[in-house]
Amino acid sequence: MWPLNPSRKEVVRFAVRCRVLTLMLQVLTRFLGSSTPVVYWFAAHLLQDQEPLLRSLESVSTTPCSEDFPPGQKLPRNSIMVLLYNWKTCSAVTRYILGYFLTYWLLGLLLHCNFLPWT
Known part of the structure; x- marks a missing residue:
């Protein structure tokens, strides 16, 4: 439970933990998404x-006849x-x-x- 008036040290520690967690998640998803x-x-x-x-x-067939499609439609x-x-x-x-x-x-x-x- 957080104290009502946290010290600066506790706030910095919490901010660093949050940043490390989000950084790890971003790096992991980048590795999984782009290299795997x-x-x-x-x-x-x-x-x-x-x-x-x-x-x-x-x-x-790989070469369709152009007569099958109306003009202007690709x-x-x-x-x-x-x-x-x-x-x-x-x-x-x-x-x-x-x-x-x-x-x-x-x-x-x-x-x-x-x-x-x-x-």
Whole structure:
């Protein structure tokens, strides 16, 4: 229990412990997120197993006919964009994975630009 009037030494000790904890968490998440591809492999594995839309993209030929698409509409080359365009028809696992990565990207963008601690 904290005393009602903490000394300066206790306040500094508490601040240092908090800073070390947040620093350790930031460094660990940076190492795990950038140097270890296991998280991304697992997400890709789940997407390949659970998403029928990706399986239908694999069966499509690599050179689609341009007559199949209306003028001005481009065929997305990135399969993630196909999943995002067809958000409502995706499975729940796909929505959770895409939602996690989109939320992480958006929070990182907003917090990092405001000089807040984000990895």
